Amino acid sequence: MKNKIYDIIIVGGGPAGLTAAIYGARANMNVLILHKENVGSLISAHKIDNYPGFPEGLKGKELNNLMKEQALKYGAEIINATLLDIDVYSTPKIIKTDKDNFLAKTIIIATGWSKNNSKKIKGEEEFLGKGVSYCATCDGAFTKNLDVTLFGQGEEIAEEALFLTKYSKTIKIFVNEKELKCHKKTYDALINNEKVEIITNSELIKITGNDFVEKVIVKINNEEKEIKADYAFLYLGTKSSLELFSTFANVDQNGYIITKDDMKTNIEGIYAAGDVREKSLRQVTTAVSDGTIAATEAIKYILKQKKKEA
Template identity: 65%
Template sequence: MKRVYDMVIVGGGPAGLTAAIYAGRANLDVLVIEKREIGSLLIAHSIDNYPGFPEGISGRELYELKKKQALKYGVEIVEGTFLELDIFSDPKVVKTDVENYHTHTVILASGWPKNNEKKIEGEAEFVGRGVSYCATCDGAFTRNLTVGLFGQGDEVAEEALFLTRYSKEILVFAPEGELKCHEELKDALAKHDNVRIVANSKLKKIEGSNYVEKVTVKENGSERVYDLDYTFLYLGTKSSEELYAGVANLDSNGYLITGEDMKTQVEGIYAAGDIRSKLVRQVTTAVADGTVASMEATKYILKKKKEAK
């Protein structure tokens, strides 16, 4: 049986950790997904206008205090890159490069939205022409083609297994010494002769004419070129529009539009902090957003539990 959390929070900044503290204190089963050493709070040298610290406090100190308080209430905190949110599953599924997490509610608190600039050379140019972020969406287009998947975790393994229905050859490029996923997924992949794991590999460049034709990969310290017809990226390079368009309405700058209750247009999903469309972005306003989102999500969870009895 898959573990199902009451609440998964994407982002370990002021909004996310505040939401976690409130939900943990309410005895909910809470998971926070954060990216290591990433966030505007961590790089703040000194915060002089946060109430309760007349001498000021560094962003890192404030982060460590908030994290300690969340852990005190039993909150689980893991590192990972958020890839996708499956809003059609029940419970919902938060997909990362480490693992897929099942949950009844989600609070999106991942900070400033990503714009449409892509991190990989050639990525933006070939989106929709051999670059995809979803094998289950585009797998049918890869019939008898050679494809590559780039990333880590259960999501990559599951997507590779799906592609075995269509693709001629499937190369899974793992950035570390092995593909990190559950053992049953590894065993399932091993049963397919057309699946190959390429370890210690990092995507550097995507090239082609009208469609993707080849990629350059840094593999064990040296660059190597692979001929590929299709690439599936699980590297956290999606823009906010690509990540959240099905979850919430976005303003012209990519921020998620919510009401004062932090609710998005999808039941059970909330947004808080700098990712939300609003007038002021400060640590204090992020904390306020996290408080409201957590309290609203908690009410939603308790109502669902009562209805289920």
């Protein structure tokens, strides 16, 4: 986990998130944007001709790039990462991604329309709670003397695998790149544990079983293999908005976060902006408005906290 504590971490690099970053960075806040590259409603738009200031219209990607350029100009950082989970109850708050875990005083969730979430793996929904899990520290105790598999990349999956060594019989970590990217100390602890095996260049295709998970089908170096598994822990960014946010925020049945007009969620220091919010209209202009308000409220919150600590 990086030791730096950001004033504001924004999850999502669309118009709401980038606007929030511009306002936060201009106010001399340490701002980090976490987003998935080339994902979002705006960059997918062939042409935007109802955004003020561009009478001739422009491509969605062009508008997105201009917003990104402006956020960077004022000092915001941007990291391409997949959101895995958020721990809103720790101090500072922890945002878990496939790249690393990041610390924040405040968080603005601007992940966009819930249908932009990644597709589920075959068998994922069927076996959720029956061997499929998103949290080893939550369910690790149930894996005593069992064969477990983990799928993903980064510090989060490495730490979760290390936790499982206290319980599981065997632990196979499947990474879709050439190596598992995590801190050296964690990596060394894993490779020196006889229970652990790290398999690179792999892709989870399917999870199978009867009443409970029994096997996983994995493509390793372009060759499909069937592997015995009692548990499959997934760190692939396949959680829906409902699964991601309902653990701490008030959400509607579709996974949209419920806020008031000030973009505050029910958790102090956590805000939502843009299409991820429950609202009647979803446009670039309304997303920009949400981002402005969320950042302004986050800045006020941080300044109040600093005043209390002084």
